[in-house]
Amino acid sequence: MSSKTSKVGVIGAGNVGANVANALVLLRKCVRVVLFDRTLSKAEGQAWDIEDSIPLLEEMEIIPSNKYEDLADSDVIVVTVGIQPKRGQSRLDTLSDNAEIIRSTMKELDRVAPNSIVLIVSNPVDVLTRIAITSSTRAENLIFGSGTVLDTARLRYQLGKRLNVAKLDVHVYVVGEHGDSEFVVWSSAFIGTIPLAEFPIPQGATLEQIHQEYAELTRKRGYNISERKGNTSYGISIAVCQLVNSILRDEKQIFPVSARADSSYGVGTEVVFGLPCIIGSIGIERQLLLPRNADEQRLLEESATKLNLAYNSLDN
Template sequence: MNSKISKVGIIGAGNVGADVANALVLLGKCVTVVLFDRTLSKAEGQAWDIEDTIPLLKDMEIIPSNQYEDLADSDIIVVTVGVQQKEGQSRLDILSDNAEIMRSTIKELDRVAPNSIILIVSNPVDVLTRIAIATSTRAENLIFGSGTVLDTARLRYQLGKRLNVSKQDVHVYVIGEHGDSEFVVWSSAFIGGILLAEFPIPQGATLEQIQQEYAELTRKRGYNISERKGNTSYGISIVVCQLVDAILRDEKQIFPVSVRADSNYGVGSEVVLGLPCIISSQGIERQLVLPRNPHEQRLLEESATKLNEAYNSLDN
């Protein structure tokens, strides 16, 4: 795709949708942003506030809308719409409320923008991505969810701080559900090309203690942020910007996004969860199979079972 004529649509002008739009404008990731919300005045308020920054930044256009037709010809459409988690709720607790919203949204997007790449951000992202794939008539490589990209970024940054190395040198993935059953694939973790198991650990801690501490920190991070400020939006907005950039620039970067699992993972071909994929102008160019030890395989199977049960609990 040519970034000079790029257009990104965003469904939902709430906290996440507005922050995604703002980040796209701040970072100059595309030429046109369409911020869609059923309540036009809400989309207008958010879009106009962001628009006021454009004279001080790179020239772009942000269009508020409550008409799906304005999303036609979008390169990418980011879906953030849905009921927000309340304190004490897990991401799966809000599934039933958001499932029907997702179905009706995807049907409209199939009507007006059948060739756009759809990026699902709404939670619970894995099950809602599965619903989107089942609902849509477009090629499956054109639909994926934000998965565990943010969880992986959180882990890499915090682990890098603990080991006193740059986060760019921390190569480790969080996979599975974007939620309570996610886990770290420690067996394939590298620090600057050195296996984590062989990397010098700071005094006063063991490798096992660090692994347990940072897996727990990563799993609870979103809840801890929401308890303090009511929601999370800045982190996921930058995740979306990076995925948009990888698509528009055909960068072929690897991200752990929500996709139907490759048969080599051994968890069935229908379940959708966070797994490493090459992201390009095609959307999902290729899914990669991450090596796991037997313990990690069990954790993956447990995560898949949980997500399957959640999906099957719906009236599909």
């Protein structure tokens, strides 16, 4: 797979889908983007607007479409379609409607692009990724969700600012549901090579206060943004671009994506949620076992129980 000949499909020309397509063009992560939407005029409007930036950048191609056939031979297909939560709703409140959308989408993708890597971004992303896996004929490593990639990026950036270190030196993961039951694995947090528990904390703060403050920030950040502007789109679009980049360039970066849990996590092997995985040219190259303490294991089990209940509430 080469970024010089790469093709990325984006399904859904709404706020997230259009921003993903725009970010792929701005950052030149591939050479061809197909922006698919059932309403062709919507795809055209977004694609043409993005296309107008190309003369000021490097040569690329963005193609609007309402035909699944145009997604054939895509290296990666990003799925962003679905009903968005209304004010006061959680991501799981949209599950019933979005489950059927994902099933029908995967059926079409299996028909026209059976070898493409499928990246689910639609919410609730963990349960929808599980539905995509169970309803598709393609190998499981070719399907994963955006998981807690954005949540982890938010945490690393804000914590880095608080500790006055570069975000690249903040090594900590948010795992579990991309939603209310997600949590920070503080016991495995490092600043550079120094455990967070041993790192100098700014005066006036305690380690416990930092844990609580940044766990809350991570959980509520998306809701706080949506309350103010109606949706989130910029952050997730860049997170998606980084995942696409790791696939197309076979970079084998580690991201906490939505994937079926390995048995070593002790939560069964059916639940799908954010866990650290190596992402490369075949999608999920390998899932990693993140060390955690007893309290974190309990939180992981609670998140798994919540997502299993949501999945089992559907007429599968």
